[in-house]
Amino acid sequence: MEQKEPPDMSAHEIGALALRDITELTGKKPLGATSVMPTDDGWTVEVEVVEDRRVPSSTDMLALYEVVLDLDGELLSYRRTRRYSRGAGDSAGGQR
Template sequence: MTADEKTDPEEVDEAADVEQEEIAGILAVRNTVQSTAGQLIGHEFDGVSEISPTDDGWRAVVEVVERRAVPDTQDIIGRYEIELDTEATVHGYRRLDRYRRGDTTEFE
């Protein structure tokens, strides 16, 4: 092993702490959007499809059922972007698009 390949144990611990803080932040955002998306948007919450950091906090993309249908592959799903600050407080949202649940061509 060369000197360049050696790892400082303190650097490993610091990296692990930073990673745990980032995971905790993502989990806080996920919990916030799961508990508030349905009320905020006014439709049944279906799932979180994306969470990413921004310069001002967080951006989450959620899916809600805008219209139920039979069969359920014909449900109309709305994809919404929710903006949150660094404390996971919601500051706004907007609809990105709508699609039928069974229509996956857009995502392939």
Template sequence: MADKSENSDKSAAESRSGSQAALDVLRTAGAQLAELTGLRAETVTRFERTGEGWLIEIEVLELPRVPETMSLMASYEVNTDQDGQLTGYRRTRRYERGRADRR
């Protein structure tokens, strides 16, 4: 009976550890993108594990305008290795903050 409880505790700890690792990857990727582009991450819209690491889509404010709904936003696709170190990025979309997708 104790073995089952220990296994449950161990898997819960591993799950928390995995969640923390994912948050660390997000923080690191956002910080590295900001350092390279000079743009601060506002939102993460995609986050998934790939065979080589992680694929993250981050939205940033590229050009502030008044009113704010006219500000220019951009989506960046960021690739990292398994440890969360940035291996590449590219801008995939540029749009006004107040505009909805036309899909």
């Protein structure tokens, strides 16, 4: 049996797939991918999402989701790793 060659997908394409998947699964509006990292068997993408819109928008609740895709760009898993208010920054000691 011949071994299948992995598709040649760019980080940009993988990021776009992760954004699409998070939108479909959560119904929330993604702000963008904050990281796209290749792994031995696929990709891990972090996506920032508006969890809860508030007035004023500076008080919106945001979330960071970790999305795991295989080499073909198929979703394997996702999970929310952090929830925070807009403008909170990374001053929480670097912890998620």
